[in-house]
Amino acid sequence: MLILTCPYCGVSAEETELHAGGEAHLTRHATGASDDDLQSYLFYRKNPKGVHFERWRHSNGCGKWFHAARCTMTLEVFGTYSAQTTQPPADLIKKIKQKRPDWEGWT
Amino acid sequence: MRRYSAFAIAREALRYHSGWGKAWRSPEPKKSYDVVIVGAGGHGLATAYYLGRNFGITNVAILEKGWLGGGNTGRNTTIIRSNYLQDPSAAIYEKARSLYETMSQDLNMNVMFSPRGVMMLAQTQHEIRGFQRTAQANAFQGVKTEFISPQRVKELVPIMNISGPRYPVLGALWQERAGTGRHDAVAWAYARACSGMGMDIIQKCEVTAVNQSNGAVTGVETTRGTIGCKKLGILVAGNSGDLARMAGFRLPMESVALQALVSEPIKPCLDVVVMANTVHGYISQSDKGEFVIGGGTDAFNNYTQRGSFHHIEETIRALIETFPMISRMKMMRQWGGIVDVTGDRSPIISTTPLGNCFINGGWGTGGFKSIPGSGWAMAELIANGQLGPLCAEFGLDRFAEGRFIDESVAAGVAH
Ligand SMILES: Cc1cc2nc3c(=O)[nH]c(=O)nc-3n(C[C@H](O)[C@H](O)[C@H](O)COP(=O)(O)OP(=O)(O)OC[C@H]3O[C@@H](n4cnc5c(N)ncnc54)[C@H](O)[C@@H]3O)c2cc1C
Ligand SMILES: [Zn+2]
Numbered sequence: 417m418l419i420l421t422c423p424y425c426g427v428s429a430e431e432t433e434l435h436a437g438g439e440a441h442l443t444r445h446a447t448g449a450s451d452d453d454l455q456s457y458l459f460y461r462k463n464p465k466g467v468h469f470e471r472w473r474h475s476n477g478c479g480k481w482f483h484a485a486r487c488t489m490t491l492e493v494f495g496t497y498s499a500q501t502t503q504p505p506a507d508l509i510k511k512i513k514q515k516r517p518d519w520e521g522w523t
Numbered sequence: 524m525r526r527y528s529a530f531a532i533a534r535e536a537l538r539y540h541s542g543w544g545k546a547w548r549s550p551e552p553k554k555s556y557d558v559v560i561v562g563a564g565g566h567g568l569a570t571a572y573y574l575g576r577n578f579g580i581t582n583v584a585i586l587e588k589g590w591l592g593g594g595n596t597g598r599n600t601t602i603i604r605s606n607y608l609q610d611p612s613a614a615i616y617e618k619a620r621s622l623y624e625t626m627s628q629d630l631n632m633n634v635m636f637s638p639r640g641v642m643m644l645a646q647t648q649h650e651i652r653g654f655q656r657t658a659q660a661n662a663f664q665g666v667k668t669e670f671i672s673p674q675r676v677k678e679l680v681p682i683m684n685i686s687g688p689r690y691p692v693l694g695a696l697w698q699e700r701a702g703t704g705r706h707d708a709v710a711w712a713y714a715r716a717c718s719g720m721g722m723d724i725i726q727k728c729e730v731t732a733v734n735q736s737n738g739a740v741t742g743v744e745t746t747r748g749t750i751g752c753k754k755l756g757i758l759v760a761g762n763s764g765d766l767a768r769m770a771g772f773r774l775p776m777e778s779v780a781l782q783a784l785v786s787e788p789i790k791p792c793l794d795v796v797v798m799a800n801t802v803h804g805y806i807s808q809s810d811k812g813e814f815v816i817g818g819g820t821d822a823f824n825n826y827t828q829r830g831s832f833h834h835i836e837e838t839i840r841a842l843i844e845t846f847p848m849i850s851r852m853k854m855m856r857q858w859g860g861i862v863d864v865t866g867d868r869s870p871i872i873s874t875t876p877l878g879n880c881f882i883n884g885g886w887g888t889g890g891f892k893s894i895p896g897s898g899w900a901m902a903e904l905i906a907n908g909q910l911g912p913l914c915a916e917f918g919l920d921r922f923a924e925g926r927f928i929d930e931s932v933a934a935g936v937a938h
Pocket of ligand 2: 422423424425426427474477478479480
């Protein structure tokens with residue numbers, strides 16, 4: 417079972433206590449956006465085979481949304497971090513690069 | 524290629540079955556082909572078959588990273604039905620279902636298509652209305668379905684408890700000519716027919732890059748060398764996102780795990796397929812006597828072909844209420860596949876930003892039933908370069924235009 421540590425309340429939570437929220441750090445295009453921008457925000461996903469940055473909600477706990485970096489090939493969790501950011505923290509990126517030298521980066 | 528027949532069985536019986544020969548060749552890849560298909564699942568193999576049969580294009584290679592049929596085609600619970608709500612879905616799934624009816628004869632291999640009937644239980648007022656509406660739509664679409672009473676459900680499935688405490692059975696959508704088929708045999712039958720037409724099926728050959736020049740594909744890099752092509756078809760289900768990355772575009776799609784399990788074999792007691800969408804579970808009995816059981820997908824992106832245990836628990840819990848007898852049964856095997864789920868839960872059969880590259884995917888949790896229809900339409904797309912009538916609505920442009928096929932065709936549970 418997948419276990420993630422909630423960066424807000426510090427609880428190490430099992431998957432059944434959490435709600436998966438999909439790809440993180442999407443640019444939110446809204447009214448006035450071009451068709452291309454809107455469709456990519458709403459539907460197009462990186463869906464990588466490897467390192468994935470994603471949103472989770474501690475739904476059966478403190479209720480907060482947070483972020484996680486996880487490998488979709490091995491289910492290894494690299495770390496979790498606050499939702500109040502538009503990009504992954506630099507130290508987490510460094511840590512992933514060390515573990516996965518071939519990783520092409522987060523964007 | 525030798526024909527399979529009763530006569531052939533008799534002949535082989537007399538000589539200790541020494542004369543059967545291989546069902547398909549395993550050639551070395553050639554330098555280039557008119558069409559390269561990535562993925563020897565049901566959809567890739569069916570596409571190749573109809574390219575040959577309907578368009579006379581046989582200089583074709585089908586590249587497979589593992590063994591043919593080893594992806595979702597060999598991992599699914601084999602439900603075949605066509606009782607969809609929207610016209611584009613009903614058309615392509617009914618085309619597929621009707622091709623299943625004659626597949627064993629057409630491909631000269633027994634695919635064990637068993638039109639035993641599929642029933643989708645209505646366990647909420649909302650479902651009653653939804654299924655009644657679907658039955659009406661199906662009548663216009665020429666797909667024979669009916670909404671049946673709880674008593675009729677009980678007659679068809681005596682082992683079912685129709686008055687469960689949480690979700691009593693209030694009726695069902697019944698499609699009499701829906702059913703199951705033998706998944707491996709479907710892949711094998713197409714593979715044998717493709718090989719018989721002179722196509723090369725190349726297993727243990729993983730595509731690692733898509734070579735391009737001037738906005739067109741020139742070939743692919745593989746673990747068995749460079750293979751050139753005039754046209755490329757991508758049919759890799761859960762790996763669609765990865766192939767799109769190699770080709771340089773993205774898709775409105777995510778890959779998640781879907782699991783299934785089978786019980787110990789018991790005497791025949793369930794001769795239809797039962798699906799219960801509200802509680803997320805479905806069940807049928809295989810010819811070997813095992814119950815084949817499936818449920819919902821995991822929620823998070825995953826390429827591991829393993830799912831989460833709690834989903835199995837939820838599925839079994841749901842089914843025990845409706846089928847109390849299974850609470851005493853042992854479950855023997857469990858497995859997972861990576862399914863490709865799109866934004867509107869309907870499949871994609873489409874041109875791509877690369878002129879001579881075509882994609883077919885997003886069948887998600889429900890694309891075994893569609894294999895022949897999808898292959899038929901995909902072959903037409905690859906041969907003509909444009910979407911034919913069977914898949915006109917399934918192009919990628921529907922996401923920009925908001926022209927969704929709102930079906931939950933491939934949604935978490937409904938197969
Ligand atoms: C547990 C489960 C239950 C299901 N139940 C049903 C059901 O009851 N009814 C129904 O209709 N559908 C069901 N489905 C869905 C159905 O299995 C799929 O939609 C269908 O099999 C997809 O077929 P495909 O040919 O597109 O994919 P696959 O059979 O997965 O074939 C794709 C192939 O591409 C290969 N490939 C991937 N990447 C590469 C690469 N880089 N190079 C070369 N080859 C590559 C893979 O190895 C694979 O063999 C179920 C799925 C699962 C997982
Ligand atoms: Zn928390």
